[in-house]
Amino acid sequence: MGGASRLDLSIIEIPQSVSVITSAQMQDFQLKNINAALDSATGVNVQRIETDRTYYTARGFDITNFQIDGVGLPLTSGNNHADEDTAIYERIEVIRGANGLMTGVGNPSATVNFIRKRPTLDTQLNVNATRTINVLN
Numbered sequence: 001m002g003g004a005s006r007l008d009l010s011i012i013e014i015p016q017s018v019s020v021i022t023s024a025q026m027q028d029f030q031l032k033n034i035n036a037a038l039d040s041a042t043g044v045n046v047q048r049i050e051t052d053r054t055y056y057t058a059r060g061f062d063i064t065n066f067q068i069d070g071v072g073l074p075l076t077s078g079n080n081h082a083d084e085d086t087a088i089y090e091r092i093e094v095i096r097g098a099n100g101l102m103t104g105v106g107n108p109s110a111t112v113n114f115i116r117k118r119p120t121l122d123t124q125l126n127v128n129a130t131r132t133i134n135v136l137n
Contacts, residue, residue, distance in 0.1 A: 014095065015097075016095045016096055016097035016098075016099065017042070017043065017095070017096040017097060018093065018094070018095050018096075019041045019042050019043070019044075019093070019094040019096070020091055020092070020093050020094075021037050021038075021040060021041060021091060021092040021093075021094075022090075022091045023086075023089065023090050023091060023117070025040070026086045026089070031086055032085065032086060032087075033082070033083050033084060033085060033086060034082055034083070034084045034086065034092075035048070035054060035082050035083065036086075037086050037092055038056055038092070038094070038112065041092070041094045042094075042096075043058050043059065043094075043096050043110075044056060044057070044058050044063070044094060044096075044110065045057045045058070048082075052082070053082075054082035056110075056112070057109065058094075058096050058109040058110035059096060059097070059108055059109050059110070060109075061107065061108050061109035062109060063107075063109045063110045063111075063112060064107055064109070065099065065107055065109075065110065065111040065112065066111075066112050066113075066114070067111065067112070067113040067114065068113075068114050068116065069113075069114070069115060069116055070113060088116055088117060089114050089115060089116055089117065090115045090116065090117045090118070091115045092112065092113070092114055092115070093112070093113040093115065094110055094111070094112050094113075095110060095111045095113075096109070096110045097110070099111045
């Protein structure tokens with residue numbers, strides 16, 4: 001794990017509540033964008049308001065700590081990631097609660113870490129297709 005906490009600890013050893021959304025879960029549950037993925041995480045609320053702006057909250061506070069591969073994104077909010085495709089991520093880690101020791105701020109909501117997929121030695125291909133047929137009587 002280690003990514004969102006920046007410590008080399010297993011999930012059991014991290015003192016905060018942790019949720020991990022794996023690529024298998026994203027495929028199985030058709031979590032095709034960040035909104036859908038974070039909406040499936042325990043304790044995270046996804047709110048779409050007005051002109052498709054999106055806010056993420058946890059524990060009653062806005063989530064403002066976002067990371068990609070453990071590196072913090074400056075001055076971000078959920079608006080930047082809402083409809084981003086999850087196909088590029090291996091997993092999404094959510095650590096709920098203050099994470100000030102590792103991120104430099106004591107935001108009591110959560111830290112969301114997007115772990116990108118890495119290249120492999122094997123060739124991989126994934127194709128999904130859907131078809132809808134409407135029959136009029």
